[in-house]
Amino acid sequence: MTATLIDGKSFAAGLRQRIAEHTAAMKERGITPGLAVVLVGEDPASQVYVRSKGKQTRETGMNSFEHRLPADTPEAELLALVGQLNEDPAVNGILVQLPLPGHMDEAAVINAIRPEKDVDGFHILNVGRLATGQKAMVPCTPLGSLMLLRDQLGSLSGKNALVIGRSNIVGKPMAQLLLRDSATVTIAHSRTCDLPDLCRTADIVIAAVGRAHFVKGDWIKPGATVIDVGINRTDDGLVGDVDFAAASQVAGAITPVPGGVGPMTIACLLANTLTATARANGLPDPEGLTP
Numbered sequence: 001m002t003a004t005l006i007d008g009k010s011f012a013a014g015l016r017q018r019i020a021e022h023t024a025a026m027k028e029r030g031i032t033p034g035l036a037v038v039l040v041g042e043d044p045a046s047q048v049y050v051r052s053k054g055k056q057t058r059e060t061g062m063n064s065f066e067h068r069l070p071a072d073t074p075e076a077e078l079l080a081l082v083g084q085l086n087e088d089p090a091v092n093g094i095l096v097q098l099p100l101p102g103h104m105d106e107a108a109v110i111n112a113i114r115p116e117k118d119v120d121g122f123h124i125l126n127v128g129r130l131a132t133g134q135k136a137m138v139p140c141t142p143l144g145s146l147m148l149l150r151d152q153l154g155s156l157s158g159k160n161a162l163v164i165g166r167s168n169i170v171g172k173p174m175a176q177l178l179l180r181d182s183a184t185v186t187i188a189h190s191r192t193c194d195l196p197d198l199c200r201t202a203d204i205v206i207a208a209v210g211r212a213h214f215v216k217g218d219w220i221k222p223g224a225t226v227i228d229v230g231i232n233r234t235d236d237g238l239v240g241d242v243d244f245a246a247a248s249q250v251a252g253a254i255t256p257v258p259g260g261v262g263p264m265t266i267a268c269l270l271a272n273t274l275t276a277t278a279r280a281n282g283l284p285d286p287e288g289l290t291p
């Protein structure tokens with residue numbers, strides 16, 4: 001391996017430490033940040049994420065409120081809960097775990113969350129604010145990826161960045177953040193022609209397609225920085241969207257899976273909760289937690 005390993009696990013630990021310090025300072029002023037997480041149904045992966053979010057929220061010194069609803073909950077009942085959390089002054093952040101059961105309209109539920117409490121950054125107003133350079137809540141996985149990139153590269157200005165994947169959760173907001181940092185951004189997807197050749201022109205590759213080892217080693221430009229957002233369960237355990245063994249021989253720096261972007265996502269959720277709490281109380285945004 002020749003590439004530098006981008007240690008997201010250690011970066012996230014440092015970030016959580018800073019968040020805990022900010023939280024302690026807020027608590028001294030009588031403000032305790034609170035995050036409400038809503039899980040509908042019993043999806044095993046979602047249950048693992050929600051448990052982990054609750055644990056890390058408490059470890060940081062914040063209040064964690066968990067709401068579990070059965071899979072057959074009527075949408076109106078979920079909307080009523082969101083309405084109640086919107087009004088609750090102890091709740092600064094609201095996260096409704098996705099995916100929701102098929103009978104629910106995800107967009108309607110997300111857009112029912114008050115934009116100021118939308119710590120996922122999925123509300124249509126936050127999407128629009130990010131796209132137009134206004135103060136927004138920024139989706140956690142792209143925010144965490146941006147922090148790792150800036151830490152590794154310093155300025156991203158003028159770099160060719162390729163985002164592979166066009167999801168609302170990762171691909172599109174990631175592209176917006178890279179653009180804000182003056183990178184030259186391309187978004188690739190399943191219909192993109194000559195993806196391997198396109199990838200060979202990229203100084204920065206963000207792989208967010210959800211397919212194990214989709215990005216091959218010989219697609220990587222020598223010295224490029226590779227951020228692997230994928231978490232795929234295979235017979236070989238958890239693997240990313242990038243063929244790590246091959247890509248790490250060519251790249252300048254690369255995130256591992258696990259231990260790369262994954263730990264950054266929850267750390268950024270806590271960062272967003274802290275930012276939302278500061279804004280709700282008329283305090284300045286805590287340093288270094290927003291783009």
Ligand code: GUN
Binds near residue numbers: 097098
């Ligand atoms: N499901 C998978 N990732 C996410 C996320 O970042 N936020 C929410 N709410 N649900 C998810």
